[in-house]
Amino acid sequence: MATVKLKIADLRKDKRISQQDLADVLGVSFQSVSKWETGTTMPDITLLPNIAEYFNVSVDELLGLKPLRQQEYIPRDSDNRDNWNGKTDKLYKNRKYFWNDDYLRFLVKTVWRIESPIDVIEFRCGEGYLGMKLLEILPKGSTYTGVDNEYFINKAKFNFSNTEFDAKFIMSDIYSLETDKQYDIAICQAGLRHMNKPMEVLKKMIASVKNGSLVACVDVNREFENDGLYIDDISYDYLCTSFDFHKVWKKELEYEGRDYAIGMRLPFYMQQLGLHDIDIRMNDKVMYVNPYMEDYQEKVQDFIEINGWDESFSISSKENTIELFMNRGIDRVDAEAYIKMQSRIAKHFKNTENRKSFLKVHGLLIAYGRK
Numbered sequence: 001m002a003t004v005k006l007k008i009a010d011l012r013k014d015k016r017i018s019q020q021d022l023a024d025v026l027g028v029s030f031q032s033v034s035k036w037e038t039g040t041t042m043p044d045i046t047l048l049p050n051i052a053e054y055f056n057v058s059v060d061e062l063l064g065l066k067p068l069r070q071q072e073y074i075p076r077d078s079d080n081r082d083n084w085n086g087k088t089d090k091l092y093k094n095r096k097y098f099w100n101d102d103y104l105r106f107l108v109k110t111v112w113r114i115e116s117p118i119d120v121i122e123f124r125c126g127e128g129y130l131g132m133k134l135l136e137i138l139p140k141g142s143t144y145t146g147v148d149n150e151y152f153i154n155k156a157k158f159n160f161s162n163t164e165f166d167a168k169f170i171m172s173d174i175y176s177l178e179t180d181k182q183y184d185i186a187i188c189q190a191g192l193r194h195m196n197k198p199m200e201v202l203k204k205m206i207a208s209v210k211n212g213s214l215v216a217c218v219d220v221n222r223e224f225e226n227d228g229l230y231i232d233d234i235s236y237d238y239l240c241t242s243f244d245f246h247k248v249w250k251k252e253l254e255y256e257g258r259d260y261a262i263g264m265r266l267p268f269y270m271q272q273l274g275l276h277d278i279d280i281r282m283n284d285k286v287m288y289v290n291p292y293m294e295d296y297q298e299k300v301q302d303f304i305e306i307n308g309w310d311e312s313f314s315i316s317s318k319e320n321t322i323e324l325f326m327n328r329g330i331d332r333v334d335a336e337a338y339i340k341m342q343s344r345i346a347k348h349f350k351n352t353e354n355r356k357s358f359l360k361v362h363g364l365l366i367a368y369g370r371k
Contacts, residue, residue, distance in 0.1 A: 005039075081124070112185075112368070177204055190219060242341045287362075
């Protein structure tokens with residue numbers, strides 16, 4: 001059974017009436033309305049149709065089981081880079097599981113055929129992990145420039161401080177970025193999925209490179225990503241079907257521009273913007289962990305932290321998650337099913353008696369073309 005959370009306070013405030021006004025309409029005391037709104041008591045079941053009719057909603061909407069139709073959209077605002085400050089220390093652990101070194105080398109040497117020193121610029125460089133991996137492979141004399149906000153630039157500078165790599169950094173918002181020089185490669189990894197205007201960012205990337213130079217984007221298709229988790233002892237069918245993100249993704253695409261299929265759309269965007277020699281590959285990295293690996297404990301702990309399974313849902317965080325999903329058209333029962341799934345996985349990993357085996361396919365797509 002889904003938890004009931006009355007929407008009377010929200011509806012009353014939207015209608016701009018007081019508790020006393022509503023009480024007068026329903027023939028009850030304003031104290032009764034106050035208790036309904038705080039969850040102390042529930043209205044008599046015979047009153048529910050009258051309350052729903054007054055606010056022009058269904059009883060299920062009134063009870064908080066279905067999203068309110070007229071509810072104002074609540075943006076995630078993930079495109080505001082400053083909102084990520086201090087929140088990515090765990091998340092950025094997944095960068096070290098993005099690439100097989102031999103495949104990245106193959107991409108640079110065989111696919112892109114880079115044989116002479118080049119200048120690379122990375123959009124939303126984060127902590128500079130990809131830049132460091134590239135400079136280990138690129139011909140000696142190559143340079144790297146990372147673009148991000150102050151918080152991430154400082155982290156990247158620290159990570160590069162003990163290396164001999166030629167690395168520079170530009171502190172700038174992506175949309176307003178203007179570069180003094182032109183580069184040989186512009187690259188963005190797992191950034192466009194969070195941006196509201198990916199085409200505008202792609203235009204900036206193209207403007208930052210010389211004619212004939214490479215623009216490369218590494219990103220996901222969320223459907224691939226969501227079906228890419230297998231955990232031994234938990235049904236794969238359950239992991240794939242217990243929650244359907246499509247309403248969430250489509251709503252965010254419609255209202256914010258965040259594209260859940262950005263990885264698959266990128267070659268077409270590149271074509272529209274005039275790039276040539278466009279191609280796309282799939283990163284071959286799969287994170288597979290079993291108890292017989294030497295670094296088993298480290299990988300398990302990283303995986304738990306990357307996915308937030310080291311923290312339990314508090315009452316407030318649970319309600320915030322439910323409200324966010326319902327704001328995107330998800331029924332409360334389905335939103336609670338998502339929390340139940342996440343809690344079940346977290347409990348599975350917290351049980352240290354049984355050593356775990358699991359597999360994660362990010363399904364990163366690498367789209368690239370030349371200016």
